[in-house]
Amino acid sequence: MKFLSSLLVLAGSAEAALRFGCATLSIQRIDPLVQPGHVPSAHLHQIVGGNAFNASMDPKDGDIADRATCTSCTFSEDFSNYWTAVMFFKHSNGSYKRVPIMQNGALPNGINGGMTVYYTQQDFSSNGNQKITAFKPGFRMLVGSSAATSKQGKGLKFVCLADKGTRFPELDDFPTSPCKGGIMTVHHFPACWDGKNLDSPDHQSHMYNTVNDAFQNSGPCPSSHPVRVPQVAYETLWDTTQFNSMWPSGGANPFVLSYGDNQGYGTHADYVFGWKGDALQRAMDSSCMFTACENGRPLKSQAVAQMNKCQVKSQVGENIDGWLPNLPGMEGM
Ligand SMILES: *[C@@H]1O[C@H](CO)[C@@H](O)[C@H](O)[C@H]1NC(C)=O
Numbered sequence: 001m002k003f004l005s006s007l008l009v010l011a012g013s014a015e016a017a018l019r020f021g022c023a024t025l026s027i028q029r030i031d032p033l034v035q036p037g038h039v040p041s042a043h044l045h046q047i048v049g050g051n052a053f054n055a056s057m058d059p060k061d062g063d064i065a066d067r068a069t070c071t072s073c074t075f076s077e078d079f080s081n082y083w084t085a086v087m088f089f090k091h092s093n094g095s096y097k098r099v100p101i102m103q104n105g106a107l108p109n110g111i112n113g114g115m116t117v118y119y120t121q122q123d124f125s126s127n128g129n130q131k132i133t134a135f136k137p138g139f140r141m142l143v144g145s146s147a148a149t150s151k152q153g154k155g156l157k158f159v160c161l162a163d164k165g166t167r168f169p170e171l172d173d174f175p176t177s178p179c180k181g182g183i184m185t186v187h188h189f190p191a192c193w194d195g196k197n198l199d200s201p202d203h204q205s206h207m208y209n210t211v212n213d214a215f216q217n218s219g220p221c222p223s224s225h226p227v228r229v230p231q232v233a234y235e236t237l238w239d240t241t242q243f244n245s246m247w248p249s250g251g252a253n254p255f256v257l258s259y260g261d262n263q264g265y266g267t268h269a270d271y272v273f274g275w276k277g278d279a280l281q282r283a284m285d286s287s288c289m290f291t292a293c294e295n296g297r298p299l300k301s302q303a304v305a306q307m308n309k310c311q312v313k314s315q316v317g318e319n320i321d322g323w324l325p326n327l328p329g330m331e332g333m
């Protein structure tokens with residue numbers, strides 16, 4: 001009997017994959033990972049997740065899963081924070097306007113902006129019978145670099161949407177002509193951990209990236225970073241359509257990320273772990289997929305109205321909407 005049940009585990013019962021929506025928690029110039037304590041930070045971000053998000057999030061101040069009182073994400077025990085740069089349209093007259101964020105397809109209706117978050121195993125729907133180890137309290141990481149001026153490896157992509165279901169082709173940089181259904185940015189994080197450090201000075205070297213594009217199988221973890229953690233990915237959908245009529249005729253891409261990048265090679269994303277207790281480990285050890293993980297099987301979940309209600313006020317107090325003479329924080333550039 002004992003032999004049989006361990007055989008069943010090996011036969012791959014743990015094939016969990018989480019895909020869920022998170023509403024916008026805040027859009028402001030704060031970056032507790034790269035510029036802790038700075039109000040404002042250098043450039044604008046959209047942040048989703050738990051409301052313990054702040055300019056300084058030192059693990060010494062306590063576990064954010066204990067300090068947060070709400071989350072903008074579907075799973076009500078997930079107080080993690082997820083953030084990326086924000087997209088702007090640059091008019092040929094030099095003015096900028098922030099591109100609205102729209103919810104993804106295949107999510108419940110009514111989510112306010114935000115992004116779609118994935119925690120997958122070896123690939124989109126299977127784990128290759130490997131143990132996936134959940135992150136620990138205090139864990140954080142960064143993928144990509146706002147300073148990059150050439151392609152940075154796999155998993156950091158742009159998709160020119162015909163509609164919300166478009167997924168291919170994945171581009172390394174901004175689309176070069178107007179997209180009928182908007183633009184999606186995709187960020188896949190590395191999934192191999194050194195097993196020791198919750199963070200590293202560059203927020204990257206405690207991790208090793210074996211990711212392949214488009215949720216394909218990732219490669220094996222190297223001995224330097226032997227622990228396979230969940231494959232985290234973000235999708236953000238930007239409603240660029242209202243700007244398509246203002247696309248300069250025969251001109252270059254008019255969209256720009258909030259740190260002044262109109263090519264897209266500097267696309268980057270940040271993650272701070274904040275799941276309550278062993279919730280994420282229980283999910284990764286289960287065999288649930290997407291919405292089947294909700295309603296306590298095994299994860300507690302909440303309604304869209306609750307997600308939208310969880311917000312963090314900007315501490316910066318600057319105008320980020322309307323036609324702006326410069327990107328927030330980028331005067332004279
Ligand atoms: C953010 O930090 C400031 C300064 O330490 C503090 O006053 C504020 O309550 C914090 N906000 C949250 C949501 O924790």
Ligand SMILES: *[C@@H]1O[C@H](CO)[C@@H](O)[C@H](O)[C@H]1NC(C)=O
Binds near residue numbers: 091094
């Ligand atoms: C640029 O064009 C937009 C859209 O027509 C307009 O609202 C904005 O005021 C213009 N900016 C300048 C500096 O003329």
